[in-house]
Amino acid sequence: MLAYRHAFHAGNHADVLKHVVLVQVLRYLVGKDKPFRYIDTHAGAGGYLLKGAQAQKKAEYREGINRLWSRPDLPEAVADYVRLVQEFNLEPGEDGVVPPLEKGMTPPLALYPGSPSIARMLMPRTDAMRLFELHPSDARTLAAHFGGNRHVQVLNEDGFAGLKGQIPPTPRRAAVLIDPSYELVGDYGKVVATLREAVTRFAEGVYMVWYPQVSRVEAVQLPKRLMALAPKGWLHVRMTVSQADQRGFGLTGSGMFIINPPYTLHQTLAEVMPFLVEALAQFDGAAFVIEEQPA
Ligand SMILES: C[S@@+](CC[C@H](N)C(=O)[O-])C[C@H]1O[C@@H](n2cnc3c(N)ncnc32)[C@H](O)[C@@H]1O
Structure with a gap:
């Protein structure tokens, strides 16, 4: 049985990085005005x-989305993401319709x-979404959201x-988010095997893989293994915000590896990452890396 529940981590620094990238990738695809399929594995x-018992346990969102919530100086791509989260927080009116964010x-x-x-x-309502979720109760909640x-x-x-x-x-257009919990160490190998098969079947898909920065050899090696799958046409961004605890444990940061990224993504991240690192840093050594191998 799976123990991981994302509610304990929702809105933390890793969600911020992942969702800033997701917004940018989807905005680009939506801008092409052709339907595409979104697949979330x-x-x-x-x-x-966020006020629920699970999110409150460590209140990780306080060092994530909360640090950006009211800042007036957000770079455009971060402001775009924060606005979407703010819209999600708006109450529907008496007519059941959520008012626009003023x-x-x-x-x-x-x-x-x-x-x-x-x-x-972000997506037109008629574009297809395929949402995989193994945990029965999270899958039920998800189905209720999208019923x-x-x-x-x-x-x-x-x-x-x-x-x-x-x-x-x-038609042959899709964005795929692969965002495992890595609760099981086998997930690292499964990410590589799944992506290898996916790019063989559908080379032109846009694939986004999230991974944790933790002191595990599998996590350290993952970006290099992904680069080997797609020698060209990838972008890798990693953000380190904190130090491991005294025993060497803890999520010190995270990364996103994107295959077939929008050509605009590198420039956007180059503008955004210095700000995110400064805003989300929990120690003096906070830093980021952006690497790309264009197609
Ligand atoms: C990091 S969370 C996903 C967060 C989500 N993508 C987001 O950004 O809001 C990982 C999820 O994967 C689920 N999960 C774990 N193993 C899975 C599998 N093999 N297939 C589908 N879902 C799985 C977990 O129950 C958990 O809800």
Whole structure:
């Protein structure tokens, strides 16, 4: 049985990096005005109560989204992401419709959207979404979020195994987020094997892999193993915000590895990462890396 629940970590520094990248990639794809399929192999619950017992346990969002929430000086790509999270926090009116976010208005931070909700906010409602989530209760919550939209399928199945059945889509455009919990050390190898098969089947897909910066050999080696899968056409960004604890444990940062990134992504991240590192740093050595091998 899976023990990992994303509610304990929602809105932390790793979600910030992952979701800033996700927003930029999806904005680019939506801008092309052709339908595409969004596939989330590890979708989570879709939304999280930050005042709930799980999120409050370590209140990780305080060192993540909370540090950006009311800052007036956000770079555009970060402001774009924060606005989406703010919209997710708006209460529906009496007519059940969520009002638009008014300029200069900052709602209280009570909810954090998962990746499927962020994708939903950006994508046309008729574009297809395939959301894999193995945990039965998170899969139920996710299905409740997306109930009634026939373009969205919530699959309470293994996303590693399920991805190949979803690609290539028709038409041949898709963005895939692979965001495991790495609760099981075997996840590192599964990411590599899943991606190897995926790029063989559907080379032109846009693939985003999140990974943790922890003191495990598998985590340290993962970016290099991913680079070997796609010798050209990848971008890697990593952000370190804290130090390991005295025993050498802890999530000190995280990375995103993107295959077939938008050509605009490198420049956007070059503008954004110095700001994010400064805003989210928990020690003096906070830093980032951006590497790219263009197609
Ligand atoms: C890091 S969380 C996902 C967070 C989400 N992508 C987001 O950004 O909001 C990882 C999720 O994967 C689920 N999970 C673990 N193993 C899985 C598998 N083999 N297939 C699908 N989901 C899995 C966990 O239950 C957990 O909800």
